[in-house]
Amino acid sequence: MADFSANTRPFAELDRPGRTRRLRRLAEAALTAYDVPVARLTPLGRGHNTTFRVDGADGHRYVLRVQRPDGPSTAQVRSEMRWLAALRRETGLLVPQPVPTRTRDLVTVVADPAVPEPRACVLCHWVDGRFVDERLSAAQLYAVGELTARLHLHGARTTGLDRGRVDDLTGFGRAQVDGFSDAVIDRAVELAGGDDRVRAAVERVRAVRAGLGFGADVFGLVHGDLRQENYLFHRGRVRAIDFDDCGYGHYAYDLAVTFDGLEHLPQRHELREALLDGYRSVRPDAATTDPAVLNAFIGLRRVQLRLHT
Template structure:
């Protein structure tokens, strides 16, 4: 989706407020154009943050898929100690509001409550390790909740498997299309992809390693308030391997020296709630590499997104470093 026409999304954001009866009291301000268009909604007089508006990219999710996301959010808040942003219902009583853009298309909009907090500080190693322990515990609570909730199987969400992550039907595009890709690098990464596929087939899908996951539990989607971790942006939630959530937590820093410490801290937290087997442990590197290739595709297909230019600097060098290590381990 092209985001150069910000006026279109500004119009949709303004019209969406009418569906909540907020057109006179609140205003919306663009935060980021990424997978979706995200706006902060503030009270015009007090400046108080009343919510966060997300305008979904057309064609990415159906209305039923978005309603399934909202159902899970409500369940998490009701039946776990975790904090996630609840959707705010519009005047029609629905979580999802349909707003027609001036291009004639319908856009799905949702306003979730604003959660105070700050993202983790990647430059503070000691704090990062501590926070990853909390994150592991948080992730395990999510996994356990989906295992015991009898409504999980009824949700309409996409499946994150090899094919939809980096295969022929990859949801975020082809990693081969990354601008700095060379023939040599592509051959190496194709060799890596073959090994990943074989290891995933061997690992298999069981009720203990596969289920409903957040699928994008990276630092940008976490808020910290004291020792409390709050989870936001469930837009990519779907059915996938639990280990995908660990790999997602390491997004955009997979090659950094701190990663082993972060993984160990995450595991310490996770094991407080759910078991983590030796078989699971053996595949951590596979899921980190799988996620790296998925993010390579995302960077290639989202050139218009705000953070892409900065994230792409040195990306291929780091990816090759990870690939060489992966091939030494499993090649």
């Protein structure tokens, strides 16, 4: 009786393990679209989406991601995979390599009666590496800076992809022509319980954005979430993963996300300088690395995190 009850409860009432069990069946169905002999499927407990490690009978490993229903659209997920495929094809950057379906699509959409809505799913080759955190070194952050700058160089010439903006404050802001209008800022302050520090932070970054402009030297396609959990190291090289939040924005936003993720470390000042040195080694004249610009975007990032938690 307990098993029957668990299987018939509404999806929205399940805890994360319960939802993962439902989504596992959906993931198994998604894998039939790929020419990958599956030996084992293991849930990975991180991120807003539901992911599974796929051990292939061919000895290869993969990651299958089942998209959250309130995240990017299927077309936007396909654009993310197209950018990853281009990065793999056109640069030496170590990023996830998408696996096409048998019909050569980079996304497959699967439905299951036990899940309320169809889900977009993507499969990528596994990226080896480890998270470092407290033991991060200046040399490693220099490498992260180089990688970020090279991502931006490629993002500057990558156009026509269906991706949103990385600097949206709220769902309301995303739906407006001007995502930083007075009405959007008022709504953000309201969501923050009337805290006018939110207004000050957003107005500051609004002024900085206006000063930077939107030319390809400062604005383009960016990772959008390059915090510690999304860059890892293996055999002396840095790799970037989880491009689910990629979109269009100022390059300074990417650096601000990485900067803010180092805040808890005692060596954060050394690491931040190394990050900027690595970035400037690829993009030496970037207004993106100006301290006032970065501080403004750090403020924006903190407002975003506050409004989305």
